[in-house]
Amino acid sequence: MTSQNPASRSTRSAAIVGAGQTGVTAALGLLDAGFEVTLYSDRDQPALRNDVPATGTALEFGVAQQAELALGLDTYTARAPRHTGLSVRIADPERNELIAFDGDFDGYVGVAVDTRLKADERLTAFRERGGRFVVEQVTPETLDGIAAAHDLTLVATGRGGLSDLFAVGTTRTVYDAPQRSLLTVTVTGLDHDPGVFAHRSPAGGGHSGFSIFADQGEGWWGPYLHKDAGPSWAFLGWARPGSDWEKRFGAADSAASAHRIVTELYRDYIDWDLPEVLATRVIEDDPHSWLKGAVRPVVREGVGRTAGGHPVASLGDTSVAYDPIAGQGAQSGLIQAQRLVAAAAVHDGAFDENWIAARYAEFLAARSDAAAKVTRLFLSDPEFADIGGQFFAAAAVEPRFASALVGLLHHPQPFLGVDSVEAAGAYIEKVTGVSAADVLGRFQPAGRFERSAFAPALTRA
Template sequence: MRSIAIIGAGQGGLQLAFGLLSDGYEVTVYSDRTPEQIAAGRLPSSNGLFGRAVARERALDICFWDGEPPLIEQTDAKLTDPEGHLAVEFTGRFAQYGQSVDQRLKFSTWLEAFAGRGGKIVYGAVDLAGLDEIAAVNDLTIVAAGKGEIAKIFSVDQTRTTYQRPQRSIGMISLINTEHPAPDGVSYNIRPGVGEAFGIPMLTAAGPAVTWVMEALPGGPMDRWSQATTAEEMLELTKRTFADFFPWEMARYTEAHISDPNGWLCGAVPPLVREPIALLPSGRKVVGMADVLVLNDPCCGQGANNASTHAEVMHRLILDRGSQPFDETWMQATFDRFWDQAQYPTKFTNTMLAFNNPGSAPPEHAMELLATATQVPEVAHRFANAFNDPSDLESFFYDPELTTRYLAEARARHELRLRGRADLSAAGGKG
């Protein structure tokens, strides 16, 4: 039985651990916190999983909240002009529903379930010396602790890293006692020169919530999150942000309050890509995964989905390896296979950041596509589903010629559908 150590108990590490355990591997997960500590900790992420990632959890029998509301069934997008007046507004439905479960609830439950299925868990922080000792006694050691210091042993890949510093100052808060419409979905707002705000329906220990991720241009008028030192201050800042920049969101949150005293977080994310292999002092090598290697700004909600994708890739390649050694060539291949998919959400995220960065503006063809989405439902739905599969954007979003061709075809189909409905209505009237 081959032994595999996974450093980190997040989306990617735990998903992979469950998969390998079910296939008969000896799996040890190293978590720096116990389930109780995770459950009592700070809100770590918005953690919106789209349909493909939810399906992976379902296949592993770890989708413990499958179908439990609130679900992510659509995206309600709003884009203003520079003065703050709504310029574009549309709703796109997802072909498969997504879901967000508070990671404090999710990961604490997953750790207990993993132990219940026979997996081994070691609690406590892992430093470089400890990592070397772990690598010495396992066939493969995987570092999946993207937010920990140990991730820094992996060098930054400058050829794939677009930004050298965080592009947004971020405030996040989980609100309960809010309206949950049916169908429910992500509220996605873009305010030029200010930033973005997106609300994600989330299941928390306190019940259904909406977790808001508010991304301010650094130094801009919405860059106020450093003022928050308590949950009450964060709630007040959030409501003031709605009033100042996204007033259409205010009515829904008049009576809202925070899910729990730790249901908020402020900070910044440096988008980067790292090299997949780290050399330890002993000469042993370990491989990274998920946001250890590809860390995107949360503006397109791709972080947990990337982690899910990488876990699936790693799982499959470990199985394919059989009894052969997990050498450097194999480690590099795991990343290359992952990057075949991760390049698309990375490009999508960086493109959407550029839409609203100082000195840049959305390309005309992209704005035409978003404007068309207000009139042609097919375009709205396709753009929304790109959050689930960003590779589709290559065929209609980035290239002006492809965009023009797609929009012409979509408009023609829309007109045909309208004529068909008119003909049926007329025929019914005659009958």
Template sequence: MRNITIVGAGQAGLQLGIGLLDKGYSVTAISNRTGEEIANGKVLSSQSMYDMALSHERELGIAFWDEKCPPIEGIHVRAGDAQAGAQLDFRSRMSANGQSVDQRVKMPRWMDEFQRRGGNLVIGEVDMAELERLAATSDLVLVATGKGDLGKLFERDAARCTFDRPQRAIALTYVHGMVPRDDFTALNININPGVGELVHFPALTHSGPCDIINIESVPGGPMDRWDAVKTPADHLALTKALIAEFFPWEAPRFANIRLTDDNGILFGRVTPTVRKSIGVLPSGRTVLGMGDILVLNDPMTGQGSNNAAKGASLYLEAIVARGNGAFDRPWMEALAEGYWDYAQWSARFTNSMLVPPPPHVMEFLGTCCQNSGLAHQFADAFNDPKSLSTWFYDPDAMGRLLAETAAVA
């Protein structure tokens, strides 16, 4: 029986671990927190997930919240400012629903399931000395967390990085009391050009259905006021104030919101980063990165957990296909390139939302306001960002698409 060790017990690590257990592997997963500590701690992310990623959970029998979690049925995109209101406005259902389950609910449940299926769950910190020991005693070590010195093992891949600093100050808020939409539940994306974005969608938390609000402020801009926030009440008050000031078309839905709990808030600044896949230890042994440690996106388009789930599925398939072969450096590099073949498109999609859109993209978004077919294509890109690869970033290809669309109309 081959022995696999996974450092990190989040979406990528636990999903892969459970999949490997089902295939007959001996699996150890290491977490720096117990399930109880995760459940009682601060929210970890916004984790909107879509059908392709969720299908991998369903295949493993760990999609425990399909009947409880409110669906994300579509998207609604609006752009404008406080003076003119929303000047761009389109919506569309997705081909399949998404969902968002608070990781404080999800990860403790998955940790229990990992152990129920025979996995060895270890609670503790992993330093370089411990990682050396693990690499010496395991057939393969995967690192699915970038905390502490572990993240430094994986070199920034400058050739694949678009940015070298945070593009947004990010404030996350879990709330009850949102006024429901009158058509379908949606990933709501509101853009105030040059100021920032308001993204929100339905979710499930400890206390039942809720909504997650993500305010993305351009650093140094008029919404970047978060450093002065000291308490959960301050966080909620500033959330409501910024929505009223910069997204007034949305403000009525937020009039009576309240925090799900005092830990239902998070603030930070993320530098979108791509790292090289292999960490080389002082001994010369190698470990393989996965998930956010390899491709870390701004949460604007909600691709992080989707990348983790799809990557875990890809890794599972590759490990099983390797049989008794060595998990050597060429194999690691080939697997990581296979992951990048997908993840590069989620990164490009997200990064494109962090900069002023070029004219051909503005033309496309404007056309979506009148063309339901194009709006639907854009909605489904959140499920599969690679679907944009042949036309969204190419002005000529975009022009041909718009021309064909106009001819059909």
């Protein structure tokens, strides 16, 4: 953990509203930078850990881990089962099995950590080192007093109408509704060795598995660190509006029912992975080990004003709500928090509207614009249909491009300049050293994906 400057020396104060992973990370960072910090939450610490579900799988790669390291924080890469690549399968509406590839993560690993665990441990460190933790529901009215009493105020929660203080950015917000319905459940019963999901990759349980159905949605399995069960696995599914998957996801009302729905989904649609799925078990001791819902991707302004005219900064999901399909939400929140802390630590003037707006513009340029665009690519946005077709076909025949494509989840910036089929072809050539026409000319439909022969589940079934 990072060292602490005694709070008594601080000449500046900061308030953070929201004690999730991003909010408590920013609070800890500002405390270490010499600020007097007050962190507000509508739940006490035990409730934050045990009475709510994790906010998604929070998969993080190298750039986000570097942000945590810059703050002196644990990245969990020594504690969580590591993701070393992503295995992808794509089928069309007629169930034709078209594309299969396995992309290795080049020079970095991924870890998916229960946000309740990470926030709880960082909150403990924050309190032990002199941070002030206040349990109360912050409303727009009470936020005005909080902002008046602090030099810098960050809003890292959309509850209580606080997100309405930040206008929706019309040029960056491209969707008027959620693009997917979501279902997630965390399970045990599988190891992370090469014998698990061996039909997908020589890395087996070191790679997460992503399956795409053009008319239904997407399903993902990946290594996970649960707050109590430890190394485990998480399922995350995205259902297209009006699909059979959406109806199935909507019926979930418990961890057990979510697990049953996922098992039936794989039996009916994704049988190549079914044996591993049959081996999984619900975490009985955690009734909140599942979650369903929908997220409208929204980009808000970085600065808002309270009723009394005090400027406040948005942070994390309050700034940008991503569809979780590309794993950009947790990563971007941590990167934004680290950038804000670093900038605040060396700033001598007021944290006024201009300062907040400038820092937010820098974050958009450095991460969020690219992250949002990559998310749209993995959502199969019609605007990127032809580009996506090239990219996924190229990945199926060229391992170097498969690694580059999954690497966009780690570092999305290279995709910012890809805005046409021609630019996509140029990127393929840049990565592979071979013309896009030559690469794509080698593509052949998969025909039939290899099926799992995972013995423990086959025996049990």
